[in-house]
Amino acid sequence: xxxxxxxxxxxxxxxxxxxxxxxxxxxxxxxxxxxxxxxxxxxxxxxxxxxxxxxxxxxxxxxxxxxxxxxxxxxxxxxxxxxxxxxxxxxxxxxxxxxxxxxxxxxxxxxxxxxxxxxxxxxx
Numbered sequence: 001x002x003x004x005x006x007x008x009x010x011x012x013x014x015x016x017x018x019x020x021x022x023x024x025x026x027x028x029x030x031x032x033x034x035x036x037x038x039x040x041x042x043x044x045x046x047x048x049x050x051x052x053x054x055x056x057x058x059x060x061x062x063x064x065x066x067x068x069x070x071x072x073x074x075x076x077x078x079x080x081x082x083x084x085x086x087x088x089x090x091x092x093x094x095x096x097x098x099x100x101x102x103x104x105x106x107x108x109x110x111x112x113x114x115x116x117x118x119x120x121x122x123x124x
Contacts, residue, residue: 002026002113004096009118012086016122020081022096022115029077030055033099035111036070036081038092038120047106048094049081059105063089086122093117 003025012018022034035050049070050059058070069082079096097111104110 002029002032002098004098004113004115006094006096006115006118009094009120011121011123014086014088014122014124016086017082017084018086018120020083020094020096020118020120022079022081024077024079024098026077029098030072030074031100032113033102033105034070034072034079035097035099035105036079036094037097037108037111038090038094039117040092043092045095045108046092047108050105051079052102061106083120086120088122088124091120091122093119 005023008020033053036048037045038048039045047061051070055072067085072079095117096115098113099111101110
């Protein structure tokens with residue numbers, strides 16, 4: 001059982017930046033593909049970014065590509081999401097997730113473990 005704990009959320013003005021962190025409980029962290037999703041009130045959970053277990057491959061949702069960067073530090077069992085040029089529409093609860101699958105990387109159903117989420121609010 002992998003436990004994931006997100007941190008780094010908060011309130012920021014439009015155009016600002018935040019860095020989210022997701023700490024994993026397991027030393028086998030580097031065997032999982034890690035993803036970030038977000039969910040705004042009344043909306044479905046949306047794929048944000050994913051990094052392969054090797055750290056060599058990344059993928060991004062269309063709405064964040066070019067603004068957000070996912071990275072990992074296997075020595076710290078931690079994955080990060082650097083968010084720049086934030087917009088009010090980025091306001092959501094952000095979730096970290098772990099998957100053993102290399103398929104359907106943008107689908108929440110492909111992920112086995114989830115964190116509790118961290119709130120991000122971008123004010124205009």
